[in-house]
Amino acid sequence: MFGWIEHLVFTFVVAIVTSIYFRKGKDELLRMLVIVLKQLPGVEAMISSYLQREVSSFIQTTSLASKQSNKESLKIVIPKRGISNEELKDKINTMLKSETKNEEGRIFAYTYTLEDDHFEMQKDVFKTFEEKAGYSMEHDQVVSECFQAFMHENALNPMVYPSLRKMETEIVKMTGAMLNGDSDVVGFLTSGGTESNLMAVKAYRDRAKKLYPQITEPEIVAPITIHPTIDKAAHYFGLKAITPNTVLLAASAPQFCHGILDPIGQISQIALRKGLPFHVDACFGGFMVEKLGYEVPPFDFRNPGVTSMSADIHKYGYSAKGASVILYKNSEYRKYQIYTYSEWPGGGNIGAAWAAMQFLGEEGYMKKAQELMDTTKKLIEGITKIPGIKILGNPCMTAFAIGSNDPDVDIQVLADLMDKKGWKMERNIKPDSIHCSILPHHIPYGNKSLSGKGTAGVYGMVSTVPDKSIINDFLVEFFSEVYK
DSSP: OHHHHHHHHHHHHHHHHHHHHHHHOHHHHHHHHHHHHHTSTTHHHHHHHHHHHHHHHHHTTSTTHHHHHTOOOSOOOOOSSOOOHHHHHHHHHHHHHTSOOGGGTOOOSSOOOOSSHHHHHHHHHHHHHOOOOSSOHHHHHHHHHHHHHTTTOOTTOTTTOHHHHHHHHHHHHHHHHHTTOOTTOEEEEESSHHHHHHHHHHHHHHHHHHHOTTOSSOEEEOOTTSOHHHHHHHHHHTOBSSSTTEEEEEEESSOTTTOOOOOHHHHHHHHHHHTOOEEEEOTTTTTTGGGSSSOOOOOSTTSTTOOEEEEESSSTTOOOSSOEEEEESSHHHHTTTHHHHTTOOOSHHHHHHHHHHHHHHHHHHHHHHHHHHHHHHHHHHHHHTSTTEEEOSOOOBSEEEEEESSTTOOHHHHHHHHHHTTOOOEEETTTTEEEEEOOGGGGGGTTSOOOOOSHHHHHHHHHHOSOHHHHHHHHHHHHHHHTO
16 A cells, blocks of 8 residues: 555656646756755755855855955954044045945946046035034035045945955944844845835734745734834735734834833833844934933844844934844844845945044944934923923934824914924824934034914824825825825
């Protein structure tokens, strides 16, 4: 009986193999055989080990060989005291001199511009429209010069422009150290907080596909105040939120709406108990919260359940727009992101971010954080003295939300009145409130006193319509009309 079954199975397998060979060819047959072999115990680990050896051997044949073999054992951190403008320029010029120039005709990809009149025109336009980091005029100039130095270099191939790789690696290490990561923490630079959060969700989705193929509709669990980029990522990558198919927990440090820190420690413990990855979105506060000069609950890699974090350098890191970092606890998590990393757009953002961190140093960041926090405290104290309004919750950094504590005070109408007086503020719902992020340009005005219809109607509608899909349709139509 068993012999007959064995013969039947063997015949069936031969028939499948023969069919694949004649219908799709030898290459497809070999691919299928490798897939089958990888299911055997130990085979995939053996293949992974072999690939790692091959990658190391390949790197030794490239321009990155000396960088890899002389890898520094010391931890790279934000310098205690920022380096001078002259020293920074010397470092940048040294890096630029070591790179292949496309003008020499030896580069056959990646760079499509020349240092000609058109190039100079782009520099002038960039100077005109670039957003100032806001720290100081000298700092803005340093960031701008470094951005322009690497503006047309392309980070897609680290062997062509090794300086970009060096700066990106150092940015990631400095950010990881700032967020109390150990030597295993790795990551990438991205174009902003949206991409950082997108990459985190993408990585965990792909991780779940590999480790838990039975989960066909992966889901995320997160507070309602999580940044909309997490919802956007879930929409892009086909994830939902909450149920047994959960593949990721997410929280904010702090959440943008009210400047309040989510209970990272407690969620970390849940993540450990459930064996789930945990992403902390610190895009808003990553470069600020730890520098405020008072006790804040640990929100970073000090929590053992945290497996990734995102932090924007172009916010309170005072770099040019288009620079954020996505960090992973180790390379095992990061490897699920790498496919999409090939979309990274260019080199100016890398240079500007690196220059900002080197120039300011820890002391520079601490100085500005203290000035911003002093301004925030003064504003909060002034707001709490105004009848009819209040501060929501206990904000942990340089952001807060103003709500109403009087039924006769409509906070959305108040926002409209402020708008007519030239104050541009973000509106929140659930509950209705006004969001305020305190930025460097607010410091000179810290002692100033804070003293209908319109968009209040829109925000009031948003908070009362029970079917939020109607609001989504409204917003789609709104943005379609605005950007005609």
